[in-house]
Amino acid sequence: MKIGYLGPKGTFTHAAVEAVFPHILNVPYHTIPQCMDAVRDGEVELAVVPLENALEGSVNLTIDYLIHECNLPIVGEIIAPIEQHLLVHPSRSEHWMHVERIYSHSHAIAQCHKFLHRHLKEATYEYVTSTSAAAKYVSEHPNEKIAAIGNRLAAKQYGLAIAKENIHDYDYNHTRFIVLHRERCLLPVKDQEDGFKTTLMVMLPKDQAGALHQVLSAFAWRKLNLTKIESRPAKTGLGNYFFIIDIDQKMDDVLIPGAIAELEALGCTVQLLGSYPYYTVKKTSLV
Numbered sequence: 514m515k516i517g518y519l520g521p522k523g524t525f526t527h528a529a530v531e532a533v534f535p536h537i538l539n540v541p542y543h544t545i546p547q548c549m550d551a552v553r554d555g556e557v558e559l560a561v562v563p564l565e566n567a568l569e570g571s572v573n574l575t576i577d578y579l580i581h582e583c584n585l586p587i588v589g590e591i592i593a594p595i596e597q598h599l600l601v602h603p604s605r606s607e608h609w610m611h612v613e614r615i616y617s618h619s620h621a622i623a624q625c626h627k628f629l630h631r632h633l634k635e636a637t638y639e640y641v642t643s644t645s646a647a648a649k650y651v652s653e654h655p656n657e658k659i660a661a662i663g664n665r666l667a668a669k670q671y672g673l674a675i676a677k678e679n680i681h682d683y684d685y686n687h688t689r690f691i692v693l694h695r696e697r698c699l700l701p702v703k704d705q706e707d708g709f710k711t712t713l714m715v716m717l718p719k720d721q722a723g724a725l726h727q728v729l730s731a732f733a734w735r736k737l738n739l740t741k742i743e744s745r746p747a748k749t750g751l752g753n754y755f756f757i758i759d760i761d762q763k764m765d766d767v768l769i770p771g772a773i774a775e776l777e778a779l780g781c782t783v784q785l786l787g788s789y790p791y792y793t794v795k796k797t798s799l800v
């Protein structure tokens with residue numbers, strides 16, 4: 514079995530995969546869509562991609578590609594702690610405050626705005642596909658006055674020095690990663706799951722007063738606890754949205770099917786994106 518992840522080696526996604534699937538061969542892909550395509554095309558059985566960060570919110574590319582381009586079921590979730598460090602070429606570790614350009618994933622840069630504003634005001638930002646792609650670039654350009662934002666694994670992988678540790682703005686920094694498969698399946702994980710979630714995509718009927726209120730009440734009176742509701746543009750016109758709704762439990766025989774049937778009776782389009790276990794990675798399992 515093979516598992517694809519957002520690479521190159523040393524991303525947070527890579528660390529999450531190694532923590533939960535230590536015995537499965539993992540394969541890096543350059544972008545999130547490439548990871549998903551690899552599952553769809555059967556190059557790998559599973560893929561892990563970032564979905565949401567506690568400080569910066571959703572990874573829109575993941576949600577949009579999943580809904581609009583690559584319809585794969587979510588079969589698991591990994592929640593991992595995120596610690597961002599400022600990484601430089603070792604020759605620059607004493608002079609990190611003189612770097613002129615910062616490379617990283619947009620989410621990583623956004624998680625460190627306070628630090629960057631305080632200590633590297635003049636620096637410009639270069640957004641790349643992942644934190645480890647940034648680290649790799651910095652290691653390959655030792656003569657440029659640049660730094661990357663990333664983790665310890667990337668520093669080690671690309672021979673960079675950690676100039677400043679823990680530069681993320683808030684202590685509670687976690688990211689949710691989803692595990693995708695071609696079909697619904699049981700995950701080859703030895704650890705006990707920490708719980709289950711069910712994720713739905715709901716498209717409201719057009720221009721109906723109180724539609725969102727009615728959708729929420731279908732969950733509320735059944736006492737189905739929602740852990741997330743988020744709207745994304747349907748890409749069919751201004752004002753057209755779909756909602757991603759996470760329910761804090763496994764798919765059952767009565768309550769969730771009942772809620773779905775009620776939503777459909779209201780004129781909504783509902784798609785089950787997955788009902789899956791989640792695993793929380795402890796700080797110590799990440800390098």
Ligand SMILES: O=C(O)C(=O)C[C@]1(C(=O)O)C=C[C@@H](O)C=C1
Nearest residue numbers: 524525526563618620643644688
């Ligand atoms: O670039 C990485 O290291 C990733 O795994 C991607 C990603 C993200 O998309 O949010 C994952 C975790 C961090 O929040 C920053 C970046």
